[in-house]
Amino acid sequence: MTQLVLLSGWGIDARIWQPLTPYWPSGVEVRAPDWPGYGNRVGEAAPATLAELASAMRHDLPDNAVWVGWSLGGLLAGALLAHLPAPRALILIGAGYRFCSEDGVTPAELATFRRAFEREPHATWQHFLRWQLQGEPSSRSAHRRLLGLMGRHPSASYETLALGLDWLAQLDLSEPLGAPPCPVRRMIGERDRLAGQTAQREADLLLADNGHCPMLTRPDALANQLIMLLCDIASLPGAGEAAP
Template identity: 35%
Template sequence: MHTMLKTRTAGSGPNLVLLHGWGVNSGVWQPIAAQLEQQFSVTYVDLPGFGENYQALSKPYDLANLAASVASVIPENSLLAGWSLGGLVAQKIALHEPAKVSQLVLIASSPKFQKSDDWPGIEPTILQTFSQQLVKNLSKTIDRFLAIQAMGSDSAKTDIKKIKSSIEASPQADIAALTAGLKILEQVDLRTELASLTMPVHWMLGRLDSLVPAKLNEYVQQKLPSNHSVSVFPHASHAPFISHTEHFLADFMAAFNESTLK
């Protein structure tokens, strides 16, 4: 069962929906919000258990319920953009409710986050350690996760400060949602389903990302159909929209314009 989520919409133009990642909330989009709102009608969604929806927990808290909760509150025919865990939710919505999605943009996201023999990703021990640490010290664990996200970026310290100041206006995430979110990152594998998507899909990867390796670029180009495109930001880590705002916005708009011309 899913709960009705609060959302916020600002700006005017085609519908754009933004889904944030693990441990943060929709405030994370603040560095690019004003520019996007000049071009789009932007709907900001806090995932269940996060931000303004910290009390709205989907039960069971799994990817299918997260996707259903979000899909029920977003406009039809939206450009749907998801960052990290939010990108996994966006993929699930596109697969199961394609009428909601005119185009999919996946920012530092993957169909499968955990590393395996045939797949680049996060070491299983890292996700397990975060789950154990959460119970001991919630704030410290989220801080450590933010530090890993920024690792490699030239502006790592500034990036972390920007993320923290953008998200601190909203309530802290629910620990059950955080734990279940890590479990989703650990277990979900959508690789076999991705080829069935028919809308334009644009992947935006950071070459220095230690959570979603840029090697995913090869997979997108070699294994997925031609409706998938990919950009790799050479100096970015896991949050290109924060570390390289202008480059990110230019690429985002180019991908949108490209898809509307087709």
């Protein structure tokens, strides 16, 4: 049985994956753990270092699974490759080597967002929910679905969210993914406003007619693409032991 571990992004807990539930075939075990400080783990302090995060997530990220990280979740999963036993494979959704780029969200734009978050964290979080949906085929219905899943208040504390913004500014996967210890695949929506054009060109798969949140607007297509990638990964010689 193939095991998938789904990891959510900034400001959003594991409930974001619920729309995919009806589309998983038999033979695939799916888990969606929360990051420390989010959702079911909201009472936990968010780790401030990758080593601490690895310790907190060790039992949620087994090496016999395929890790699927979306947005910040993908960046964190990639960074944890240096701190945990390598998984069978890593799939990144809506994530490049780093969050900021000159052809996507620039460092100046992220700095402006962080200043706004310091002044008005709740309003800024709500703005982000709408902002990340810009490239979706129906952003208003996607926003309603997102609010139906998440509610109108984040499950994480503002301190946890601020730490996540630090990760977005700092994490760079150029080195760990330059010679990864497992197969790595990247998929990005062709209309993802948060990913830069370079990240889209370097992606293994572009999700047609999708932006940054395909799980909200095309969960069926996203589940199918993930299963296709699993089949592709499984066919690699020595998959799960070394990068192709």
